Amino acid sequence: MNDKWRVTKMQAEQMDPYYRDTWVEVNLSAIEQNVRSLSHVYKDQNTAIMAVVKADGYGHGAVPVAKSAIDGGATFLGVAILDEALELREAGMTTPVLVLGRIRPMDARIAAKHHIAVTVFSKEWLVSAKEYLDSSNPLTIHVKCDTGMGRLGITDPKEIKEMVQIIHGSDAFYLEGMFTHFATADELDISYYQEQFQQFQQFINQLEEENISIPLIHCANSAAALRFPKRAFNMVRFGISMYGLSPSPEIKHQLPFPLEPAFQLKTRLAQVKKLEAGKAISYGATYVTEREEWIGTLPIGYADGWIRAHSTNGGTVLVDGEELPFVGRICMDQCMVRLNSSKEEGTIVTLIGHDHGQELSMDSVARRLDTINYEIPCIISKRVPRLYFKDGNLISVKNQI
Numbered sequence: 001m002n003d004k005w006r007v008t009k010m011q012a013e014q015m016d017p018y019y020r021d022t023w024v025e026v027n028l029s030a031i032e033q034n035v036r037s038l039s040h041v042y043k044d045q046n047t048a049i050m051a052v053v054k055a056d057g058y059g060h061g062a063v064p065v066a067k068s069a070i071d072g073g074a075t076f077l078g079v080a081i082l083d084e085a086l087e088l089r090e091a092g093m094t095t096p097v098l099v100l101g102r103i104r105p106m107d108a109r110i111a112a113k114h115h116i117a118v119t120v121f122s123k124e125w126l127v128s129a130k131e132y133l134d135s136s137n138p139l140t141i142h143v144k145c146d147t148g149m150g151r152l153g154i155t156d157p158k159e160i161k162e163m164v165q166i167i168h169g170s171d172a173f174y175l176e177g178m179f180t181h182f183a184t185a186d187e188l189d190i191s192y193y194q195e196q197f198q199q200f201q202q203f204i205n206q207l208e209e210e211n212i213s214i215p216l217i218h219c220a221n222s223a224a225a226l227r228f229p230k231r232a233f234n235m236v237r238f239g240i241s242m243y244g245l246s247p248s249p250e251i252k253h254q255l256p257f258p259l260e261p262a263f264q265l266k267t268r269l270a271q272v273k274k275l276e277a278g279k280a281i282s283y284g285a286t287y288v289t290e291r292e293e294w295i296g297t298l299p300i301g302y303a304d305g306w307i308r309a310h311s312t313n314g315g316t317v318l319v320d321g322e323e324l325p326f327v328g329r330i331c332m333d334q335c336m337v338r339l340n341s342s343k344e345e346g347t348i349v350t351l352i353g354h355d356h357g358q359e360l361s362m363d364s365v366a367r368r369l370d371t372i373n374y375e376i377p378c379i380i381s382k383r384v385p386r387l388y389f390k391d392g393n394l395i396s397v398k399n400q401i
């Protein structure tokens with residue numbers, strides 16, 4: 001068994017105790033480096049980096065990711081919902097934060113109180129939110145333009161004028177930003193991206209016509225930030241690639257610097273047994289050994305986010321650098337793999353990440369489930385403790401149960 005890991009586990013239990021042999025390793029140095037690499041792309045222009053840490057930092061852990069991103073040069077944070085912004089504030093972070101989704105008008109005062117900027121996409125929202133605000137604590141807002149994503153945002157550049165009239169007619173608001181979001185910036189065919197960009201330009205022209213100046217104009221997600229830095233205005237919203245993942249497999253070869261993945265998922269063999277031919281494995285007895293086989297039981301299941309499709313879609317793990325298949329159905333808390341030989345119980349099993357020079361990448365795991373890399377770390381549940389490493393050393397642990 002790996003002694004280095006035993007030492008790490010003892011340290012981890014002093015930080016935030018957990019008593020299971022399944023864990024996520026998050027390499028914070030990789031996150032910091034990915035942000036730093038992006039800041040080099042922008043070194044000759046005045047473009048800020050917003051680190052997008054919604055959904056608990058894409059499953060990595062919002063607070064430690066945010067801190068590492070700031071160390072790497074990010075100066076803004078992005079989240080999806082107000083509760084996520086408040087989590088950052090409760091952790092003592094004072095960096096500007098923007099909520100990218102809708103908040104309720106009745107919660108505007110809480111956002112203002114904690115200096116959290118919010119996304120606005122209609123006059124009606126402004127009118128309702130105003131009732132909950134006062135001028136001693138103005139709410140910072142970014143106007144969202146829908147240029148073709150069809151999600152949140154105003155669709156007509158002319159709406160800007162009326163919104164700005166409401167905003168400037170009240171000292172309850174501070175207009176800090178205007179932005180849009182691309183639907184296809186990660187595709188090889190850039191025609192729709194270009195249409196959206198031109199549409200966004202119409203909104204900007206409208207501001208100029210009305211003599212309205214807004215400090216922050218932003219449109220780029222990771223894909224656009226990496227591919228089209230000349231069209232980034234003064235902020236980019238860096239999400240998936242901050243975590244070291246390509247926005248899509250197609251554009252992987254177009255990226256301006258190598259991305260370093262930060263997330264690994266590991267467990268240990270709970271039991272190893274030799275079964276003779278004709279023995280069934282797991283619920284439904286769908287897998288039957290063909291010959292004498294070594295079967296390893298892993299203490300991870302669908303309640304950890306390791307969903308049943310991993311076994312039905314030909315999933316594998318790494319054990320001592322060998323790639324081995326799941327057999328039988330994945331259960332709520334456990335699942336089984338077929339080993340090539342006997343292995344010591346407690347041997348480390350890699351579900352995502354590196355093992356003895358081999359790699360099971362997030363992209364390969366996503367492809368197997370017919371989904372995108374974004375989804376995989378997000379669904380690894382809170383039951384799996386996150387261990388944070390910096391420069392190869394364990395620095396903190398988050399166990400949320």
Ligand SMILES: *Cc1c(COP(=O)(O)O)cnc(C)c1O
Nearest residue numbers: 052100181221222237238239240
């Ligand atoms: C999630 C999100 C981002 C980040 O996108 P990535 O593709 O992960 O870089 C940027 N902007 C908005 C509005 C988002 O919702």
